[in-house]
Amino acid sequence: MTLSGKRVLITGGGTGVGADLARSFARSGAEVVVVGRRLAPLESVASAIPEISALQADVTDEAAVQDMFERAGPCDIVIANAGVADSAPFERVTLDHWNTMLSVNMTGTFLTFREGLRQMTGWGRLIAIASTAGLKGYRYVAPYAASKHGIIGLVRSLALEVASRPITINALCPGFLDTEMTERSIANIVEKTGKPREAAVAALTASNPQKRLVQPCEVSAMAHMLCMPGAESINGQAVAIAGGEI
Numbered sequence: 346m347t348l349s350g351k352r353v354l355i356t357g358g359g360t361g362v363g364a365d366l367a368r369s370f371a372r373s374g375a376e377v378v379v380v381g382r383r384l385a386p387l388e389s390v391a392s393a394i395p396e397i398s399a400l401q402a403d404v405t406d407e408a409a410v411q412d413m414f415e416r417a418g419p420c421d422i423v424i425a426n427a428g429v430a431d432s433a434p435f436e437r438v439t440l441d442h443w444n445t446m447l448s449v450n451m452t453g454t455f456l457t458f459r460e461g462l463r464q465m466t467g468w469g470r471l472i473a474i475a476s477t478a479g480l481k482g483y484r485y486v487a488p489y490a491a492s493k494h495g496i497i498g499l500v501r502s503l504a505l506e507v508a509s510r511p512i513t514i515n516a517l518c519p520g521f522l523d524t525e526m527t528e529r530s531i532a533n534i535v536e537k538t539g540k541p542r543e544a545a546v547a548a549l550t551a552s553n554p555q556k557r558l559v560q561p562c563e564v565s566a567m568a569h570m571l572c573m574p575g576a577e578s579i580n581g582q583a584v585a586i587a588g589g590e591i
Contacts, residue, residue: 346573348572356380377398379398380399384399404456405448425458425496472571473499476520500514567586
């Protein structure tokens with residue numbers, strides 16, 4: 346089964362899960378637009394596959410997101426993947442740290458979904474890449490977890506609004522992923538604790554019953570499933586991809 350004739354827009358599409366989603370949807374026959382703040386990684390992804398094009402935009406900027414959809418053209422599938430993560434004991438969390446987590450993770454998803462929904466005239470799929478941190482708590486990432494909980498609340502509420510239309514809205518909630526973002530977390534643990542890399546990885550994967558990092562292709566596979574026939578009743582869900590952690 347292919348997605349030929351569909352256009353997919355993916356925010357945060359230059360690295361990690363976003364880049365894997367782009368390649369995966371392009372292989373399924375879709376036209377893909379990757380969006381992000383840094384043009385170089387976007388162009389790197391796009392240059393390898395003719396079906397992928399790149400647009401530079403800041404998802405926290407309302408006018409930029411509106412312009413993003415103008416330039417991309419009508420999109421059938423919109424994936425809000427852009428996000429940031431950082432950690433600190435709660436007493437050390439600054440207002441800037443808090444505002445950044447909410448601005449990129451929550452407001453970015455809100456603007457992407459709102460403008461994406463406004464331009465959908467028929468069949469459509471909105472997918473947020475959230476996190477298991479949106480389903481449970483973790484130490485030292487309270488602002489991040491709060492932003493991901495907010496995304497899931499948005500998804501569940503908005504799903505009810507569009508239920509009478511051929512559109513579904515869902516969130517995918519992976520655990521720690523084998524991506525550049527997790528590598529930065531591993532490096533941070535090594536630097537602050539002096540532990541070897543293997544111990545840092547073990548600390549991050551301890552909550553996953555499979556004791557491993559989630560692969561980006563596993564997230565892409567679930568995103569594909571939500572876009573295929575037979576997934577019409579999957580709406581307003583927060584799907585954990587975490588080896589049974591939650």
